[in-house]
Amino acid sequence: MSKKFSAPRGTADILPAETHLWQNIERKARKAFRQYNYTEIRTPLFEETGLFQRSLGQTSDVVNKQLLELAANKEEGFALRPEGTAPIVRAYVENSLNRKENISKLFYIGPMLRGERPQKGRLRQFHQIGAEVIGPGAGHPYLDAEVIALNVYLLKSFGLMEFDLKLNTLGTLADKEHFSRILREQLKNKVRGLCEDCRQRYTRNVFRILDCKNKSCRDVILGLRIDHSHLSDESRSYFAKVTQALDNLGVTYKICYDLVRGLDYYTHTVFEISGDSLGSQDALSAGGRYNHLVNQLGGADVPAIGFALGIERVILSLPNEFAAKAEPLQVFVIALDEQYLGKAFKILEILRAGGVSGDMSFQVTSVKSQMRQANKSGALTAIILGEEEEKKDMITLKDMTHGDQKQVQMDELINEIETLCAKAGR
Ligand code: HAM
DSSP states (O other): OOOOOOOOTTOOOOOHHHHHHHHHHHHHHHHHHHHTTOEEOOOOSEEEHHHHHHHHOTTSHHHHTOOOBOGGGTTTOEEEOSOSHHHHHHHHHHTTHHHHOSSEEEEEEEEEEOOOOOBTTBOSEEEEEEEEEESTTTTOHHHHHHHHHHHHHHHHHHTOOOOEEEEEEOOSHHHHHHHHHHHHHHHTTTGGGSOHHHHHHHHHOGGGGGGOOOHHHHHHHHTSOOOSTTOOHHHHHHHHHHHHHHHHHTOOOEEOTTOOOSSTTOEEEEEEEEOGGGOSSOOSEEEEEOTTHHHHTTSOSOOEEEEEEEHHHHHHHSOGGGSOOOOOOSEEEEESSGGGHHHHHHHHHHHHHTTOOEEEOSSOOOHHHHHHHHHHHTOSEEEEESHHHHHHTOEEEEETTTOOEEEEOHHHHHHHHHHHHHHTTO
16 A cells, blocks of 8 residues: 655755755855855764753743654653754864864854744754854944844845844843843733733743733733843943944944843843745744853853754745746757667767756657757757757757757867857856
């Protein structure tokens, strides 16, 4: 009995018609990272579960509800990576990168996995493009500004022009503690109006309440007085330098006091970028500073900052005209009779070895039908091999854009194809 399988819920195949768009985004990202001097890091798809529990926080949704643990290895405790920051910090510490460079500017592109309830723009396997700046020299407020500017530059280079950048600061660890005391105090008499999750969050991690989407919790949150009164002078001055630097660069942002982010590791600057086309409140990109994570994970006491954007959400937000076309094929080879098929195949290989992209139908059907296939392939030129070509020891080359054709010799073929393709704008 045959059985048809489906892709797991919350995952998606990226089919050939879409991969060029993904490649386009990845190419632009790599170019931008080169411009900003970030180099690529690749880490495993799974890590020890404890790494995520310690860094993202036991009470974060990502650890509490969404961590996908590997069942076969439960006792060893491995989980699929839900994000890139913790694995990169683990790699940074393990490979003593702090001894090799004062500032490590790292970027990554790859899949992340979370056991989410799937909906539009929210998948179980999704892809992030992210950057992390870690090291003894990574504590300068200009680096906060650089990371945010780079994030904005990336989104613009992908073709997104309409988005909002929300910015806030949580301050130092002591300021965060102060902030949570202020929140608890204000919520003290309102706990009964919160959802069940938030009632637990009140004692376990009060910041999480600010992210709750539940209507009754939102009403309570709207009644809170949230400001920067918890900040020390040091944190205030740090944040002022970040905003000044952003102003200088012409990056527009909105300060949102209630932006706290859902992961535990953040201190000081936090930010989120959202576009309006996603419909929900979901962010396109997010990040912030995490000055204690490296130390918490057994490394030196060095500061760090980073961000990650979701490729699927970027694609959902792109205007239609950005459905970029794949690079066209340069030549389609047509054999008019079975006896010329071998020669056609050989010529195709010679052309490919000479750097030309090409294909053929591998079936000798009528010229008309093969021409149709050449058209469908999007090839800019076609070459035809038949009795006449064999007799004259020439090859017919057709310009698929204008329909003209001429006979050329084998040793001129690559040049002629390249010239026609260049004319067609390739
Ligand atoms: P995050 O806010 O959890 O942060 O995720 C960053 C981005 O990943 C989101 O803004 C969104 O675009 C995308 N994303 C997250 N979950 C999903 C999902 N289920 N489906 C589709 N897209 C999703 C982090 O991951 C942090 N590591 C960011 C960071 C880097 N902070 C410092 N450095």
